[in-house]
Amino acid sequence: MVPNITKTGTSFRGAMLYYLHDKREDGESVRLTGDRVAWTTTRNLMCDDPEAAVAIMRATANDQDRLKVEAGIKNTGRKSDKCVYAYSLAWHPDEKPGLSRAEMERAADESIRAIGAEHLQAVIVCHTDEPQPHVHVVINRVSPEDGRMHVYSNDRLKLSEWSEAYERERGKIWCEERVENNARRKADGEYIRSNSPTPRPMAEDYAQAAQAANDNEASLIRDDAKIRVAELSAQSKQMYSRHRNEWAVLSKDYQDRKKLLGAKYRGKDNAFVTAEDGVKRQYKSAWKDLFKKQNAETRGFEKRETRLMGKLENAIAAARYAQSLGRDEARGFLSMAFNFMLSAKKRRAVLEKAHAAERRELGAYQRRDIKVATAAVKIDRESDYFALRKLYNSDRAVLIDRQDAEKTAMQRRWTRLNEERKLSFGVLKRQGAIRKAAKASPEVAEAEEAPDAVQAFQKASKTKRKRKGRVRRRERE
Known part of the structure; x- marks a missing residue:
């Protein structure tokens, strides 16, 4: 199990255009096909239709001030429009044969609870365009109960510890390095950086x-x-x-x-x-x-x-x-x-x-x-x-x-x-x-051939100058 958190965004429409459709090819401005989407489901929403869910999540985010007033919460503090929080959960390719939708939904729900977002609106999307089975979880950070923005503290660490526990529960550890890193964090609070070169x-x-x-x-x-x-x-x-x-x-x-x-x-x-x-x-x-x-x-x-x-x-x-x-x-x-x-x-x-x-x-x-x-x-x-x-x-x-x-x-x-x-x-x-x-331009081919043409011209010019020189010397004699 590999969780991967994406950058927090501001547009539910933009996020769901990506997750609910296929990836764009070169030269395409938009792709409306959705062949890679296996299934979708929602949490804390009144419908299972992802398009309607997006509209509801946008309305909840835009209604943040009113929700706070109705809940008796002061509308103070720093404001942020980054309401879209998304991450993916990927299983090992070898787990694909025995992996059911129910198990993937169970894992998604547990991961949502691990980061304390079980009360928030969410859409879960399963993709089939990669060798490894994976789902994307898109969460509305604005609470529909009181309008407060959910703060994700140490979310990567929480998902890492949950992923380790999830793999142990399923009977096989696929990422030994994560186990070592979590053990070092628990032992002395050491901060473990990613091994990615970038x-x-x-x-x-x-x-x-x-x-x-x-x-x-x-x-x-x-x-x-x-x-x-x-x-x-x-x-x-x-x-x-x-x-x-x-x-x-x-x-x-x-x-x-x-x-x-x-x-x-x-x-x-x-x-x-x-x-x-x-x-x-x-x-x-x-x-x-x-x-x-x-x-x-x-x-x-x-x-x-x-x-x-x-x-x-x-x-x-x-x-x-x-x-x-x-x-x-x-x-x-x-x-x-x-x-x-x-x-x-x-x-x-x-x-x-x-x-x-x-x-x-x-x-x-x-x-x-x-x-x-x-x-x-x-x-x-x-x-x-x-x-x-x-x-x-x-x-x-x-x-x-x-x-x-x-x-x-x-x-x-x-x-x-x-x-x-x-x-x-x-x-x-x-x-x-x-x-x-x-x-891709036809002029480039001519430009690429230009150095050879210049060299041939220079060689011909040099030979011609030498002949003129010999003639002049003969005339002086």
Whole structure:
């Protein structure tokens, strides 16, 4: 089993004109006979008539936008009109005697599932013009369900693996090299190139040039183009590898700087903790003085509690403090003082409340200053992160511009190389066409005989001149 994917196209009509009819002979602009077509069948279409199927597939492709709207899908992204996807499946010639249509259809359906296209419209055409049995599968990439364009990712690899499994299922491996290549791909992901001497992009030009001129000249151009393509491919690979490394370096540098800022503002001894500790150090002496003062007041209170007059002083101080807080406004000062005079516990509680209020007041001042200090740190943090991001965006923009310029230059080199290759093959094709036309022209026969006629004329003229020379010498004697 050999799958062969053709180039994606834009015209279902053009594709089916080829697959549903015989190949054109030289000089024919169109061929409408279809003797090589053994049978056709369709998938996900409302009919089996291939001509009607083509019309339906064209209508589906043209109705892509409406299908997306009805399916609730945004009609965004890159647009493409290359809706025609085709490939062929060829069996070994020795398999022909026992190969039925049902088996060929089964293989075609399995290959369609292998590339994830079982939901798409397709036409399968069987040809008999080659020694090997083969079918062509033409698929509409536009989904009739939601209008989305199907993307074929690694389709050649998928068909290669399916072909190997298909041959194993039928009991004989016809392509051992494919088995080895698939095994190497699965083992280490190695990319296996085709063994064809002519790369796919230049295959068509090479074939036309070789047919029009000669194989040697076309092979020289092909081999030279392959060398230049290999050199440019290596340079492109190095460029893209360097670009990836540059992005990795830029990203790592950004992440490292970001980690440093994270340690500065989120670590154990971060800037917030440092700012808070700084404020606390500033308030340390104030707290020390406050505790010293309150301890002295407590000792004085306890000392006064040993004397009657001292108790009276403590009661008056307690009443004043209670009056300053606005408590028991209905009671007079003397009444409160008398009340405190009767209870040592109440006098001590008032003193403790007064001390607690002083501590709360100083703590409030400290928390206010800590808040101011941490707010300044937050501003610094935002400024640092903004500066880091701005620097990264600047470096990123510079890198993008430089890499885009390098990619554009490389793309121009590729374009120039392809144009030069096509031009060389084109010269060969034009030369071959001129030679072919010349051989078919009657004037060419005369042109081909002209060199002999010229030589005879020159020989006769030379003999005639020699005779004249001898005559002149005799006359002078």
